[in-house]
Amino acid sequence: MDTINILIIEDTPEESNALSKVLLENNYNIVGVARTFKEALTLFYNEKIDIAIIDVFFGWKTRWYCFC
Secondary structure, three states, X not given: OOOOEEEEEOOOHHHXXXXXXXXXXXXXXXXXXXXXXXXXXXXXXXXXXXXXXXXXXXXXXXXXOOOO
């Protein structure tokens, strides 16, 4: 199985650390943890991302809204 590259977008360190720990224990590759919209975009455009895990309240805190 190929390694799955994951970007975590989470501004709360405790939550991103816990999520990273669980993912790493299960052999996923954490490309990065973005705490701001700017960090998220930089990582998204500069790294190979298979999955992005996004804090559901991230937009409310940063005024970034995702329309999917």
